[in-house]
Amino acid sequence: MTDKDATQGIVAEVIAAHSGQDGPLLPMLHDIQSALGHVPEIAVPMLADALRTTTAEIYGVLTFYHDFKRAPQGRHVLRLCRAESCQAMGAAANNDAIMQALNLGWHDTTPDGALTLEPVYCLGLCACSPSAMLDERPMGRVRPETIAAAVAGLR
Numbered sequence: 087m088t089d090k091d092a093t094q095g096i097v098a099e100v101i102a103a104h105s106g107q108d109g110p111l112l113p114m115l116h117d118i119q120s121a122l123g124h125v126p127e128i129a130v131p132m133l134a135d136a137l138r139t140t141t142a143e144i145y146g147v148l149t150f151y152h153d154f155k156r157a158p159q160g161r162h163v164l165r166l167c168r169a170e171s172c173q174a175m176g177a178a179a180n181n182d183a184i185m186q187a188l189n190l191g192w193h194d195t196t197p198d199g200a201l202t203l204e205p206v207y208c209l210g211l212c213a214c215s216p217s218a219m220l221d222e223r224p225m226g227r228v229r230p231e232t233i234a235a236a237v238a239g240l241r
Contacts, residue, residue, distance in 0.1 A: 090128065096121050097129045101136045111137060111147055115154055124155040160195040160202035162240050164188075164233065165219040168205050171212035180216050183230040188237070200240050 087095075100117040104110035114133060118125050125148055134141045148154050166181045185191060190203040211217035214226025220236050 093122065093126055093128055094132065097126075097132050101132065105136070111144070112151075115148060115151075119154060124158050127156070158195070158199075160199050162200060162221050162237070163202045163204055164237065165204045165206040165209070166228075167207070167209050167211070167215070167217045169208040169212075171208075172216040175215035177216035180229065184228075184233045187230050187234055201237055 097118055100114050100121065103117070104114050107113070111133065115125055118129050130141050130144045130148070133144050137144075148156065166184060167177060168181065185203065188196075188201070188203060190196065190201070192203060192205050195202040206219065209217045209219055209224060211224055211226050216228055218225045218228045218233065220233075225232065225236065
């Protein structure tokens with residue numbers, strides 16, 4: 087069995103588990119992402135066929151919700167806040183320096199698959215701006231050296 091066959095099998099199982107439900111697309115997308123870590127391209131036409139809709143409709147939903155990932159993420163995810171409070175406290179320059187130090191752009195993953203960098207638009211840490219979140223750990227008043235120390239042991 088190839089990886090493609092295995093992926094199609096998982097997507098087919100998810101579709102079958104939600105068949106007959108009202109509004110099954112979001113639960114299907116969540117379950118596929120939960121099982122595979124992302125929603126692979128091959129799932130889109132399968133979902134469209136199962137739900138008797140277009141692939142454009144599936145892409146519309148998939149791309150509207152930024153938490154759905156279309157490619158595998160790293161083992162760790164670093165989210166840098168880009169909201170107003172963080173912007174007011176220098177997040178743009180800070181984030182640029184972090185991105186340069188990590189050699190990553192938004193949504194990029196390190197070649198070893200250790201770290202993915204994601205933008206986020208408020209972590210609720212406005213009093214500690216600029217802020218970040220490494221996996222589930224919130225971090226306030228971050229600077230490039232703070233992030234460098236936090237991610238140093240992840241690889």
